[in-house]
Amino acid sequence: MATFWTSLFYCLLLTTVAAEEARQQEADRVKNLPGQPPVKFRHYAGYVKLRPQEEKALFYWFFEAQEAPSQKPLVLWLHGGPGCSSIAFGAASELGPFLVKDKHGLKLNMFSWNRVANIIFLESPVGVGFSYTNNSKDLQELGDRVSASDNYAFLIGWFKRFPSFRSHEFYIAGESYAGHYVPQLADLIYEGNKATQQGSFINLKGFMIGNAVINGLTDVYGMIDYAWSHAIISDKVYHGIERNCDFKKENLTKACDLYMRGFFGAYKAIDIFSIYSPICLDDSKGRVSTKLVVAPHLLTQHDLWHTLPSGYDPCAGDYVSKYFNNQEVQKALHANITKLSYPYTLCSSVIQNWTDSPDTVLPVIQKLLNAGLRIWIYSGDTDGRVPVTSTRYSINKMGLKVKKEWRAWFHEHQVAGWVEVYEGGLTFATIRGAGHQVPVLAPQQSLSLFTHFLSSHSLPSSRF
Template identity: 35%
Template sequence: MEFHGVIFISLFSLVLVVESNEFPINDLINKLPGQPDANFRQFTGYIDVDENVDGRSLFYYFVEAEKDPMIQPLTVWLTGGPGCSSVGDGFSSVGPFVVTKDAHGLQKNLFSWNKVSNLLFIDSPIGSGWSYSNTSSDYNNGDDATNIILLTFMQKWYEKYPVFKSKALYLAGSSYAGHFIPNLADALLDDNKQSKQSKFNLKGLVLGNPMLRSKLDDLAKFDLFFSQKMINSSLYNQIKKECNVIDEDNYFFNLKAIWSATCENLMERGILAAFKTDANNYFPLKLFDIFRDPCAENEQDLNVNKQAVKLITEVDMCSPFRAQSYFNLPEVQRAFHGNRTKLSYIWKGCFTDNFKYNKADMELDMLPVLKKLLQQSVPIIIFSGDQDAIIPTVGTLQHLKKLAEELNIKLTKEEAWSFRNQEGGLKYDFGDLLTFLTVKGGNHHVTSSRPSQALDIFTNFVINWMH
């Protein structure tokens, strides 16, 4: 029996070596500048998504799981904006490293999702991060065009990494990825039906603070302000009365509803009152975290070797800012195989100057796509920071209750969920496939403001449950 066991282990090891050798060696990163030693490999490069090799290309960053990468699933990470770099976001959220305080090096991310999964970060749409096109019209993005390009990317990426074709696949992302991820999942499932060859082994979706019904989210911020006693009942009631042009039951048919001038004025008054400021001193980034002040550092500080740090209740608000500075170092761009077109403008975490997105698409209702996925038995986990006023938890919960109602699914469980023997937030189970978790103390970016809780959610409510 021992002899047979040795043979099995040897054959298994041989399979792992053969499979790992199928990775594209030209995309392998030896080591990033200032990076600590790691026991996993990293790959970056471009996937050309049209016949013209230099015409339209998406940039990616692939990270192996820390342990047994050939056994672990693959998780795609897309960030929102729309127009933000998923690759850059990985260095202040779920990726294996975070940028050091002086923005010239890296340190290990103790809460990286590659502890339990392989990770694939994709700069999408065109114009995000290092993704580009030689056709200027490609920078006028929208949901449909973005999704078509992403589907082509996935097909071509699997050709480059064929070992992952049969492995479990999770799609994850935050903010406007509430559009990107469900649309991509829908496209992958449709491709499965039409293709006689490989199938995308989609296991589930993970969405952080997702934009699902943007106009109702605009209104929900005032529910949040009122619940936190940031605005008084008189102003709150005026806003609710004047801005009631959106019918939740018929959201799709109310997309073109326009806020009245009175409504817009009341909304502005509500925001300024909530943050006890005036129009001259208001900082829009406050909406991303209603209780913590945004990072106020600038590039000049880092250029003279200062440190950019702003710790507020255990959250470093300058982490995304440092990632942007790190990605503009020439040695970093060389190590990343990035910026192959030698762009004239600096790398930005979000919103390069030539990037545009269809505003009408940003206001679309995503419940029909989620409904379609749930009807095909695709599990969906949604988590949301309770200090986010961009997409407040109160609005997301209302959207999901509406979705459950349309599917005739009842709220089967509502309870607190615990994290390290403390309250992590509230958990709402809608049947067996849809779960919503609020994250106590989390802002619009739970993966950076509450990274340990985010990893706990990903490990226990996604990998251990869905896999």
């Protein structure tokens, strides 16, 4: 008899838990998003509180795959900065199904990555976008370790809300400073899976990072070499940096500072993130980049770093900011429930301190390669900020043996970029003609790259 009542109790408990999960899911369902084109897939947005004892909550926007979501992998997209929004950039400007088209609304992205996967866009850390903390001290303690821990806590909470996705193959992707976020989170998941109970296991299979900050010293040297090889800086500036700058040292000489100012000055009139793109001219005083809240410590002493123009649309950032500051949009997304004291910005205006940022994440990448994860690194080759030269120098530091030699890969009968495969599971691919945000300028090629990454198939080696 006791067994019967015990079984009944657990059945009722499980039914109650399932009902609560369904209620929370439905509460996060987005139904009346202003300007949204009609679609058949579902999407959800809202907050996941990280820990009971804290007042932190991260905001997410989740899109089910356009077809057969129960059979598609699950991908988490993270953006960089640190301090920039994966929703403002990734979801609304690059690879999400709804792109902010102008001051009035959204357009359907024919090359959205949710054509082949279920995708979560996460605003992280707290202070970014709609993600918040009610403890101002939290904003002074942000860094790589806190971000990784909070992102992991988010995933544990998110899977409790969406348990049907727990068994799906799980991947992480991101760009820019997500070159830190993604491997660090993957490492926490990998270690957590060793000791976790069955209910908290995350089915991590790999990750993909683009134009990624991964090794400080080679990232800087590659940036200098790229600017010279693309005729942005003069021989005088290039050789002046070469002779006078030792980036291994914390404090650079006055001579180095002079030539570095020449370097940054050369980029003042163009977009360092996409060197052949126009810049937004709506503001006659010029645009100021907010894509980097915190520069690498090797460059923080150069004030000009924070006054570089940025473009693409080239005014898309203005439209995105206006759209997400619309109260009807926030209501539809179940966002800004605490009524933040500051407006929505593409990159955080409240994060002023970054407490830890290791010079390199190459050892983490190597560790996860050894653990058998699938890892792809890609590079849009018109990015001057984390250019293809930086990424090649950084990968070379790992000393990996080449498995499949450098070759062209194709999309729609044209060369889409070049690719090399290394022993141990690392693939490096370039995307021809794309800047820092690859899906903006090469949407079809980026979707092809993403699709091949998920399937672990080689990129096309011929035109036909």
